Amino acid sequence: MRLDFFVSQYNYWVVIFLMMVGFYILISRGNLIKKIVGLNVFQTAVFMLYISMGKITGGTPPILVDGGHGGGEAAEQVMYSNPLPHVLILTAIVVGIATTSVGLALAVRIKEAYGTIEEDEINRIEAETEAGE
Amino acid sequence: MLWLSLAVPVVGAAAIVLLRQSPNAREAASLVTAGALFTIVLQVYAAVSEGGRPSVVLAEPIPGIPLALEAEPLGVLFALVASFLWIVTTMYSIGYMRGHHEKNQTRFYLFFAFAIASVMGVAFAGNLFTLFVFYELLSLTTFPLVTHAGTDKAKRAGRVYLGILFGTSIAFQLLAIVWTYAITGTLDFQDGGILNGRAAGAVVPVLLGLYVFGIGKAAVMPFHRWLPAAMVAPTPVSALLHAVAVVKAGVFAVLKVAVYVFGIDFLGASGASVWLMWVAAATIILGSLVAFTKDNLKARLAYSTVSQLSYVVLGAMLANSWGVIGSGMHIAMHAFGKITLFFCAGAIMVAAHKSEVSQLGGLGRKMPVTFAAFFIGTLSIVGLPPTGGSWSKWFLGLGSLEAGQVGLVAVLMVSSLLSLAYLMEIPLKGFFGKAEAEVGGHEGHMHQPGGHDDDGDHGRHGEDSHDAHGHYHRAPAWSLVAIVTTAAACLALFLYPEPFYRLMSMVAGP
């Protein structure tokens, strides 16, 4: 694999790295808050993927240059970044925030109910209550 | 007209529930329903014997596969037998259930009516799907009857009953049905068979095997265990359902599949049924041998039924006209014979609280009518004149010869001798045996009131005065009427097998 291939695709490598980091935290950590952090990193990696693929080298922001009349040859010749992925990710970020807040709210409730947010301790308590039933 | 055969028992069931406060009205409703049903079946018989094929479509669950009824001669024969014997059994039940102080009698009559409705559905099923539906319904509706006693033993038996019947029908029968549909694109019963010319090679014997074993109610070994288990039920249930309706629904289905799905010509030509002939023959012999070892009267009768059912399967597997005629007639003849035997067993249980063969010594002198009827029933099962049973054995023998299976004729002979031995022991003991000491009579007293013993069937006499002293009590009059009727029918069928023979020759074709 040539170095410039590696370098030219660097955005993907960053994305993959972040994704793996997030996924690892998600799986390996027992602390519920850390799991949520991991989930966040994981999701952020995907946001990066979307945003970076909308970017074109040398492209301008997707803003009309001729005073808002639209169309015309001038507009066609301007190379601009694709705005759609950014818009999509705006939505996805909102969704991510919602997920995080629901997750944190659940963590708070779990803390109230169990007195801990460590997964292994919760499992132990659940196993005990089940045996007691 | 056909749908009435389903509707009448269901309406009757509703009446039974509505009249549950008054046992007399409830049982009158049962009797009236049974009578009405028999009248309807007679009408159908009249139509079919003139060559008609009345039919009706009830619903269409899957496109192209309706839930449909169609009366054809074989089904009419089965329906005639079942509906007539329902009248008799209802009379018998009235005596038995009261004499025995059974609980939950309304539930008993209710599910009995449902079971009969299912039997009518099986008898008049217009296609394999309908047959399957009512076959399963029959398992479901008889389940509460089998577990009627509500004891642990009854529940265990119920589990075996439902487990085997559902298990085989879902795993084998349904597979065979879908397979048939995949091959032929239809499930309708047609003269000459729907598989004829559409299937060939190894598929045919495999498919036939799936049907024969999948129809667990035919009790072909090794799927016969449910039948002895079902004997925990009250005796009228054992009599009508586990000597007539349920088990005959099984062998009837086998016969119907052989005739209308495979076609006897096709079966005979392909040789697909030869291996199953021998399975049936083995069941005949093994069933008889096991019956020998059973001291419990109902268990002995149950294994005798296992053995006799395979006669019908055997007749179907012979795949020639004589075999089919013998097979169909055996459905009827065995029904009358075996129901008589069960009625007698029940009467003995109610009157003398005896359930083991070894306890019956001398009882025949106290209950002459019952034991005489038992004697006649035995003759019919064994196949001796002057009883109807001799005809079916005759035709089955003819069929075996025509199929070139001399070995099977030997099987028939041996099993007849075996059944003669294990059944004749009972009337002989009753009439000529030595009356037992009080040991047998006291057996019942060891049980708690309302509790049940091994047979699940003759507890609950603690509350009755006759138990305090003697152990003999008259058989209920209603039951005696039923016993005499069926025993007389066994004799009459020797002289007039004509209607059944005519129907069967319509099936077997020229």
Add this chain to the structure above:
Amino acid sequence: MSVHLPVLQVVVPLLAAPLCAFLRNARAAAIVAVLASWTALAIALSLLGDVMSAGVISYAIGDWAPPIGIEYRVDIVNAWVLVIVATIASAVAPYMITSVEDEVERRRIPLFYAAYLLCLCGLLGIAITGDVFNVFVFLEISSLSAYALIAMGTRRRALTAAFRYLIMGSVGATFIVIGIGLLYVMTGSLNMADLAVLLPEVWDSRTVKVAYGFLGVGFCLKLALFPLHLWLPNAYAFAPSSVTAFMASTATKVAVYMLLRFFLTIFGAPFSFGVMALDRVLLPLALVAIVSMSLVAIFQVDVKRLLAYSSVAQIGYMILGLSFASVTGLTATLLHLFNHALMKGALFMALGCVVYRIGSVHIDAMAGLGRRMPFTMAAFVVGGLSLVGVPLTVGFVSKWFLILGALERGWWPVAVIVLLTSVLALVYVWRVVEAAYFRPYEGDEGDEGAGEAPWSLLAPTWVLVGANLYFGMNAVRTAQVAERAAEVLMTGVGP
């Protein structure tokens, strides 16, 4: 008005949700929820009617013409799914009124209904939209509200169950976003119909295959295909009864729909079955799911969890139908979507009645209930028979087509497995029946709360039970719709 039906399908519950939250009155919120659900059903049925007679309906949101704008595209497949979701919602919503008052804190009830309506909106949205990113948005709307709904269960384990579902569900959704992003990279389009046209040109690309993989894993997480089902049993077992009834009958079904829509309509049957060998991947997974989960279900003592494992097994049947890669197999899948929704809805609602009276669905607690709650347990028995696949219930119809599909492919061992696992289903249904009918009542002598459930719970339950029987006896209509939908899926985008 009728032109706007596709968007109203989503907008009605979406607007009803905040209304519920603002009302702050349990009864008023309940009425809003019921009315919104019924309206959704009316719209769904009329859409199905239109599609059956007039073909595909395309609706451009805000008049932005597709493929640039978001398109709502209703064909026979998603009209069918809309009807399934709306039917269950219409039956469960009235059931909630009584059930929720019993199980959820009073001040939270309006919010509960808001969450329920959002969940309904999300599920309907997934089904109706013709835009892949829109699918993701609706997926998250439905999932987030589902996490909240599950967490409202009475026992504290509901919280951990919801949390685990949140983690696994979010991972699944994120996988789906990745897949969608990669598709966009390759085609520059997010419109389903447009994608279906553009994708065949880039079939060979590794990116498309990677996208396929990400999407597949994401969907399988969402639809709880073995071995990605781990979130499901606890989530169903500890959620409030009405939520379980609703989710079990709709959420996984919609996930199956997503899978079918993406893999068959967008990628196309030739790509899925020809290039990606989807059938060969799914077949073993489905079989393992059916057999292992049926076995696990047999050993459960919590009946709700028993049914949850049974759900995982039943999802296996749906995937099995897909793996036959034939119209018959897909017909079975689509029929089972509907049929399983009916039976599991009825079963979980019957269990909700038991919870209402007994407060537990432990199998020992249900002893002797057959006499005390005859209508509830009768409903359970009919639902159970349907689950087993006894004729004249809907379960039989699905099994029929499934076995027919297997035999059509010549895979008779598969047919045998399907039949044998029906026997397993019989065993686990039977355990409950035996407890209810053949064991004596073991509750307090005080007799408190051991009577029949109120009619406000029974009536909706029996509506579904009746549907189980009706569509079991007359499956001509449903089979017709499912068959046509299966043809649409197999042949790709219609005109």
